[in-house]
Amino acid sequence: MSPDHDHPRPALTVDCVVFAIGDDGLEVLLIERDHEPFAGSWALPGGFVEMDENLESAARRELEEETGLTDVFLEQLYTFGATDRDPRGRVVSVAYYALVDRAHAHLAADSDAAAVDWHSVAALPGLAFDHREIVAAAHERLRGKVRYAPLGFELLPRHFTLTQLQRIYEVILDSALDKRNFRRKILAMGLLVDTGKLQRGVAHRAPRLYRFDRRRYKQLERDGFSFWL
Amino acid sequence: MSPDHDHPRPALTVDCVVFAIGDDGLEVLLIERDHEPFAGSWALPGGFVEMDENLESAARRELEEETGLTDVFLEQLYTFGATDRDPRGRVVSVAYYALVDRAHAHLAADSDAAAVDWHSVAALPGLAFDHREIVAAAHERLRGKVRYAPLGFELLPRHFTLTQLQRIYEVILDSALDKRNFRRKILAMGLLVDTGKLQRGVAHRAPRLYRFDRRRYKQLERDGFSFWL
DNA sequence: CCGTCTTAGTGTGATGTCTACACCTTGCGA
DNA sequence: TCGCAAGGTGTAGACATCACACTAAGACGG
Structure with a gap:
C-alpha cells in the first residue's frame, strides 16, 4: 500500500x-x-x-x-x-x-x-x-x-598537539588566537588527556601529544556542562 | 529525462x-x-x-x-x-x-x-x-x-513588554532569570525600540511597550555583532 | 660538540562581564 | 484613599577575558 x-x-x-x-x-x-x-x-x-x-x-x-x-x-x-x-x-x-x-x-x-x-x-x-x-x-x-561543540578534534588524528588544535580553530574561525589563552581555556575544560607521548621527528622542541576524552565529554554534557571556546 | x-x-x-x-x-x-x-x-x-x-x-x-x-x-x-x-x-x-x-x-x-x-x-x-x-x-x-538568535520575539505580538519577553525566555530555557539583569542585557543590545506606548487595562502600573528592531538587527549582524542572551 | 633555528611552554595585571540582591513607584479597582 | 500587584531601577563582589614576552628543549648542520 x-x-x-x-x-x-x-x-x-x-x-x-x-x-x-x-x-x-x-x-x-x-x-x-x-x-x-x-x-x-x-x-x-x-x-x-x-x-x-x-x-x-x-x-x-x-x-x-x-x-x-x-x-x-x-x-x-x-x-x-x-x-x-x-x-x-x-x-x-x-x-x-x-x-x-x-x-x-x-x-x-x-x-x-x-x-x-x-x-x-x-x-x-x-x-x-x-x-x-x-x-x-x-x-x-x-x-x-565549532565554538560550542567539540568538532575540532574530528579534523585531527587521535593524538595531536595543542598547536595543531589551535590552528584548526584559527582556520575555521578565520582569526588569530592567543597561544596562552587558548591553551589555558581548552585545558581548563578537562577534556584533553595528556598521553605522555611526545611528537617525534620535528626540528624543534618536541610537543606533548593529547587526545580528546570523548567519554568524559558525554559525561559532563549530561551534567549540564557545555563546551565553549 | x-x-x-x-x-x-x-x-x-x-x-x-x-x-x-x-x-x-x-x-x-x-x-x-x-x-x-x-x-x-x-x-x-x-x-x-x-x-x-x-x-x-x-x-x-x-x-x-x-x-x-x-x-x-x-x-x-x-x-x-x-x-x-x-x-x-x-x-x-x-x-x-x-x-x-x-x-x-x-x-x-x-x-x-x-x-x-x-x-x-x-x-x-x-x-x-x-x-x-x-x-x-x-x-x-x-x-x-533562542540564546543566540532573536527567536523570542516571534512568540510575541509586535508590541510587547519586557516582562512578557522575559517570560518567553524563562519558559524556553526552563529557568528563572533575574529581572534587572535581563532588562539591562536585552536593552544593552540596542535592538528594542521603546514605542512610547503603555499597556492599558492591567490592574497595576502600566508597563512600557517595546518592539524588536529587525532592520537594526540585520545591520548589526552584518557588522559582526552577535545576539547573545 | 657547539651554535643556531624553530616551536613549546608558561604567569600576571588590567579590564570588562556576570551575578546576586531589595526597595520605591505607579495605576487600577474596591 | 487604601490595598494590591506588577513596573522599574543601582551597586559591589566574583569571575572571566584579554593583552602581552621570555625561557626551554630538541634537531640539524658545520
Whole structure:
C-alpha cells in the first residue's frame, strides 16, 4: 500500500560536504563528474537514496563508493529542494557534512568519477547543481558550531598537539588566537588527556601529544556542562 | 529525462512543529487525524510535497490548509528518513518548526483533520508516526537557538513588554532569570525600540511597550555583532 | 660538540562581564 | 484613599577575558 500511489514523487538524493584542514586552510573534497549533466564539472560526492536504507546510511554508502572514505564524523546539514536545482527534473537532496583528518584520509576515486581531490574553500572551481550553495551552508554551520561543540578534534588524528588544535580553530574561525589563552581555556575544560607521548621527528622542541576524552565529554554534557571556546 | 527513471523513489512529505507560549508553558499545535493510518491520533500538521513547489512552500501550504496559520516564522529543522517511520511504506519527511504568538493565532481546522489544538509540550498525547521524536528535536533546537538568535520575539505580538519577553525566555530555557539583569542585557543590545506606548487595562502600573528592531538587527549582524542572551 | 633555528611552554595585571540582591513607584479597582 | 500587584531601577563582589614576552628543549648542520 503506497501512501500516495497516484502521486508523482521527487527523486531523493544525498550529498556530502567533506571538510579537512590543509596547507591552504579549509578544504572540501570534490569529485569530477564523468556523466551528464555537468560532466567534467566538480561536484559533491552523493547519489540516490535506496528504498531500504536510511538517509545517513545512504550518505555513508555514497561517500565510500565515490571517495573511499569510511568511519568519518557525519552530520545532517540541510535539505535542498528548489524545484529547478537539477536540470533532469525534480530532485530533492539531503545534504550532510563530514569532518576528516586530511593526512589520514586515503582517497580512492570510483568508476562514477574521473577524479577525487581536495579544493580550498576559499577558491572553489565552478560546481555542478547548487553545490556551491550547499558548501556555503556547510561552511557557515561549521563556523557556528565549532565554538560550542567539540568538532575540532574530528579534523585531527587521535593524538595531536595543542598547536595543531589551535590552528584548526584559527582556520575555521578565520582569526588569530592567543597561544596562552587558548591553551589555558581548552585545558581548563578537562577534556584533553595528556598521553605522555611526545611528537617525534620535528626540528624543534618536541610537543606533548593529547587526545580528546570523548567519554568524559558525554559525561559532563549530561551534567549540564557545555563546551565553549 | 528523469534522473533515475527505473528507480523507485521514497514519498516526500513536510511536517511542521508550531510552538507558542501558553499558560502551561511551551505548547505545540497538533491536529487530530481523520484518516488511516493513525486515525484518531494527534499528529503534526503536514503532507506531501507537490512537484512544482519548493519545500518551504509545501510546509506553508500544508500549515495553512490544516490549521489556517499564515505568515509565521518558519525554519527547516531536520529531515527524518528512517525506513520504517511510516507503515504505508517509505516516506521521508522534511520537518520545519514555526513560532507564533498564541493569542493572535486564529485557528481553523480543515477537512483532513477532526480537530486542531494546542498541547503542552510537557504532557503530549500519543502522537502518530515518529512525531514525538520530531517534536523533541524541534524543542531542543529551540532551546539551543533562542540564546543566540532573536527567536523570542516571534512568540510575541509586535508590541510587547519586557516582562512578557522575559517570560518567553524563562519558559524556553526552563529557568528563572533575574529581572534587572535581563532588562539591562536585552536593552544593552540596542535592538528594542521603546514605542512610547503603555499597556492599558492591567490592574497595576502600566508597563512600557517595546518592539524588536529587525532592520537594526540585520545591520548589526552584518557588522559582526552577535545576539547573545 | 657547539651554535643556531624553530616551536613549546608558561604567569600576571588590567579590564570588562556576570551575578546576586531589595526597595520605591505607579495605576487600577474596591 | 487604601490595598494590591506588577513596573522599574543601582551597586559591589566574583569571575572571566584579554593583552602581552621570555625561557626551554630538541634537531640539524658545520
